[in-house]
Amino acid sequence: NAGVMQNPRHLVRRRGQEARLRCSPMKGHSHVYWYRQLPEEGLKFMVYLQKENIIDESGMPKERFSAEFPKEGPSILRIQQVVRGDSAAYFCASSPPGGRPNTEAFFGQGTRLTVV
Amino acid sequence: AQTVTQSQPEMSVQEAETVTLSCTYDTSESDYYLFWYKQPPSRQMILVIRQEAYKQQNATENRFSVNFQKAAKSFSLKISDSQLGDAAMYFCAYRTIQGAQKLVFGQGTRLTINP
Numbered sequence: 511n512a513g514v515m516q517n518p519r520h521l522v523r524r525r526g527q528e529a530r531l532r533c534s535p536m537k538g539h540s541h542v543y544w545y546r547q548l549p550e551e552g553l554k555f556m557v558y559l560q561k562e563n564i565i566d567e568s569g570m571p572k573e574r575f576s577a578e579f580p581k582e583g584p585s586i587l588r589i590q591q592v593v594r595g596d597s598a599a600y601f602c603a604s605s606p607p608g609g610r611p612n613t614e615a616f617f618g619q620g621t622r623l624t625v626v
Numbered sequence: 627a628q629t630v631t632q633s634q635p636e637m638s639v640q641e642a643e644t645v646t647l648s649c650t651y652d653t654s655e656s657d658y659y660l661f662w663y664k665q666p667p668s669r670q671m672i673l674v675i676r677q678e679a680y681k682q683q684n685a686t687e688n689r690f691s692v693n694f695q696k697a698a699k700s701f702s703l704k705i706s707d708s709q710l711g712d713a714a715m716y717f718c719a720y721r722t723i724q725g726a727q728k729l730v731f732g733q734g735t736r737l738t739i740n741p
Contacts, residue, residue, distance in 0.1 A: 543728060552630075552717050552731035553671075566726035599669060603729075615729065617671035 514539075514604050515584075516618035523625055529589040529596070531621045535604030542585045543615065544577060547599040556600075559585060560607075592625045599623075628653045628720050632732035639708045640740050646693075647703045647735050649718030657723050660694070662703045665715040665734070674716070677701065705737075713739045 515534040523529050535542050540561050545553040558566040559579035570577070574592075579585040589596055599622045603615040629652045639645035651660070662674040677685045677694050684692050689706045705712055718732040 543726075545729075545731075550734075552632075552733050553729070555726075555728040555730070558726040558728055566728065568726075569728075601671065603671075614673050614676070620669045622669075 514602055514616050514618035516600075516602050516621050518621060519619060521621055521623050523592050523623065525593060525625055526591050529592050529623055531587040531589075531600050531602075531623070532584045533587070533602030533604075533618060534584040535602070536606075536616055538606055539604035539616070540607045541605045542579050543603045543605075544585075544587050545601045545603065547601060547620070549598070553601060556587075589623075592623070594625050597623055597625045628655075628658075628722065628730045630718055630720050630730050630732040632718055632735050634735045635733070636736045636738070638738040638740055639705075641708055641710060643708055644704060644706045645708055645737065647705075647716050647718075647737065649701045649703070649732055651699050651701065651718070651720050651730075653699070653720065653722075655722060655724070659721040659723070660692075660701045661719040661721065661729070662690070662692070662701075663717045663719060663731075664712075665717060666713075671717075675703065708739050710739050710741065713737060 517532050542559045544556040547553045555569040557570050557577045574590045576588045599620045601620045602618045605615050631650050658679045660677045664672045664674050675687045675690050691704045693702045715734045717734045719729045
């Protein structure tokens, strides 16, 4: 059973370009969380999605950031018109449907976004 | 909103010795979950240990144990017989049982193991 797969692992974008980060949850998992980790900081919650639904996006910046988790295919975190401050590691975590809160959230290895 | 504080940005310990990493949190909830995650240079987040707030017994996992003081809102991690492979960033995290059940992380403690 493959773990949570994120790609790419490293992404370099020029200011003003779009960044697309992909996350394939573990097989059977229908809940996806996105977190951002700035250098030398802990992970910060961004958004929580279930298949085809955004459940909680309270941690998402109001502009330029969007997320989706379609019925088929990976979850996508999209950052439009990137700025240097978007440089960070972005992590995806998945958990199964109906999971209790003590259930381990399985993390991917993250995508390190560098904006130049 | 819940907050998690790790007051030790860096810690070091001699190999085979014991080290304790501190974590405090703030919440108005009575039921929740607490976790310690390890992040080695590979960036992979690895679950070390978990504690359910309604359980008084402290969780243990081999060389890893916690000291959970609910009234003090304290959740420290003790690593016994430290090994070189324990070197990593360690993050304390809080998870609510309500709503999105998202994780709230502390700032992390960088642990160095001296041979």
